[in-house]
Amino acid sequence: MSTKTISLSTEAYNRLRVHRRVQGESFSRVVLRAEWPDDAITGAELLELWQKEPPFLTEEECKAIDAAKMADRPAEDKWNTP
Secondary structure (H helix, E strand, O other), rough: OOOOOOOOOOHHHHHHHOOOOOOOHHHHHHHOOOOOOOOOOOOOHHHHHHHHOOOOOOOHHHHHHHHHHHOOOOOOOOOOOO
16 A cells, blocks of 8 residues: 655644544544545635525524624633632
């Protein structure tokens, strides 16, 4: 089997490391086990869909969602309490 050397960001490396099923499992096996959705939509297809169908939410509903997002705060970190 041939191999290729790749560079990963620390975040990507840590994700692979966390998703090992057993200690020492190769990153190749982790990547091959990953599921990659085949039904991706392109930007042009999304725009066409939006132009054909009306929006799912009213403007008032969108504003309410935005307000809720702005008021949202991170959960208390129970591991890092003084």
